[in-house]
Amino acid sequence: MARIEFTNVNKIYANGFHAVKDLNLEIRDKEFVVLLGPSGCGKSTTLNMIAGLEEVSDGVLMFDDQVVNHMPPHRRDVAMVFQSYALYPHKSVYDNIAFGLQMRKVSRDEIDKRVRDAANRLEIAHLLESRPSNLSGGQRQRVALGRAIVRNPAVFLMDEPLSNLDAALRISMRAEIKELHRAMQTTFVFVTHDQAEALTLADRIVVMRDGVVQQIGTPDEIYEKPVNTFVASFLGSPPINYLDGEIAPGAGNTTVFRRGDLTLRLPDHITAKLSGQTGRTVRLGIRAEDVDEKRRADEGEVLRGTVNSVLPVGSDQFLGMQFGKDELFFRVGKDLAHKTGDAVELAVDVNRLHVFDMDSTKSLIW
Numbered sequence: 001m002a003r004i005e006f007t008n009v010n011k012i013y014a015n016g017f018h019a020v021k022d023l024n025l026e027i028r029d030k031e032f033v034v035l036l037g038p039s040g041c042g043k044s045t046t047l048n049m050i051a052g053l054e055e056v057s058d059g060v061l062m063f064d065d066q067v068v069n070h071m072p073p074h075r076r077d078v079a080m081v082f083q084s085y086a087l088y089p090h091k092s093v094y095d096n097i098a099f100g101l102q103m104r105k106v107s108r109d110e111i112d113k114r115v116r117d118a119a120n121r122l123e124i125a126h127l128l129e130s131r132p133s134n135l136s137g138g139q140r141q142r143v144a145l146g147r148a149i150v151r152n153p154a155v156f157l158m159d160e161p162l163s164n165l166d167a168a169l170r171i172s173m174r175a176e177i178k179e180l181h182r183a184m185q186t187t188f189v190f191v192t193h194d195q196a197e198a199l200t201l202a203d204r205i206v207v208m209r210d211g212v213v214q215q216i217g218t219p220d221e222i223y224e225k226p227v228n229t230f231v232a233s234f235l236g237s238p239p240i241n242y243l244d245g246e247i248a249p250g251a252g253n254t255t256v257f258r259r260g261d262l263t264l265r266l267p268d269h270i271t272a273k274l275s276g277q278t279g280r281t282v283r284l285g286i287r288a289e290d291v292d293e294k295r296r297a298d299e300g301e302v303l304r305g306t307v308n309s310v311l312p313v314g315s316d317q318f319l320g321m322q323f324g325k326d327e328l329f330f331r332v333g334k335d336l337a338h339k340t341g342d343a344v345e346l347a348v349d350v351n352r353l354h355v356f357d358m359d360s361t362k363s364l365i366w
């Protein structure tokens with residue numbers, strides 16, 4: 001078993017670059033945690049500190065009740081799968097998978113059993129005598145996974161393991177990695193910049209930016225209740241739309257969002273958070289899928305604009321709408337027959353709106 005806990009952890013590289021800033025994170029035993037963020041945000045550095053490949057500059061890193069700041073990698077009971085797979089080209093698949101166990105002087109019979117079990121599980125038993133150069137990308141990825149599985153580690157670390165695979169294979173490997181986690185009953189920490197990968201795999205997602213954790217939560221929490229515009233924009237396809245405008249009083253005790261001719265009714269849960277803030281300028285967030293082109297909306301829920309672009313994406317289509325000086329993108333049904341230049345009316349699901357502070361970019365409602 002392994003629980004991993006970062007307390008006020010910082011990583012400052014030798015050149016002075018501060019890559020991870022004051023990280024506080026508890027990864028529970030058997031949890032699947034995904035570190036998500038753009039290139040350079042400190043995901044791999046965080047993973048490498050867990051692996052022991054990078055030293056913690058400041059703060060405390062614990063596995064269960066043990067401080068591991070200075071524990072060498074080979075004593076940490078972790079196995080890592082890299083983006084590059086890092087297979088030995090001159091060794092067979094069998095020997096690639098067996099190598100870590102051979103180095104640890106595990107008996108030959110035990111190695112054979114573990115290698116064949118892992119190969120069966122990953123459906124590469126027929127490739128055990130092959131060399132990596134004769135394998136497809138997906139098969140190499142399985143060998144890299146096999147090498148980690150046979151170690152039966154307390155912690156399984158993966159650094160963008162699927163990014164070299166084609167789109168279809170990525171999706172099927174996601175399902176297999178999820179099943180692997182279920183079967184192995186061990187702690188998984190997975191690094192990716194791919195929001196879909198994070199949403200499908202994680203028990204909890206840690207969103208990072210410039211070395212700083214932005215939000216930690218279940219995929220639902222991260223998607224439905226983003227704490228700032230960075231998190232809101234990082235997840236969602238097409239990305240969330242923003243409109244800057246003002247909070248104004250509506251009928252009765254209600255509030256509305258107003259910008260020029262547009263008035264959107266704000267639901268009770270948002271009004272409650274914005275009480276006494278009439279006149280405040282805010283940034284409204286509308287997710288691409290939170291509109292309906294068919295529903296006849298009440299005034300106060302209608303967004304009117306001009307069609308800029310229509311991009312079919314198979315199951316539905318992306319609609320580019322010119323709204324004043326802004327271009328907004330929505331996901332609408334494939335049967336909507338609109339062409340560039342048409343006037344278009346969309347019903348906004350106001351219950352799903354987001355409201356952010358203009359300066360801090362923090363959510364005002366979650």
Ligand code: ATP
Pocket residue numbers: 013014015017019037038039040041042043044045046193
């Ligand atoms: P990517 O997805 O591109 O791998 P990442 O989020 O995993 O990005 P890291 O590899 O953790 O990012 O790097 C975080 C920052 O630290 C980057 O700006 C990187 O240039 C810097 N960095 C990484 N390794 C070193 C090093 N050895 N010395 C100095 N700076 C480093």
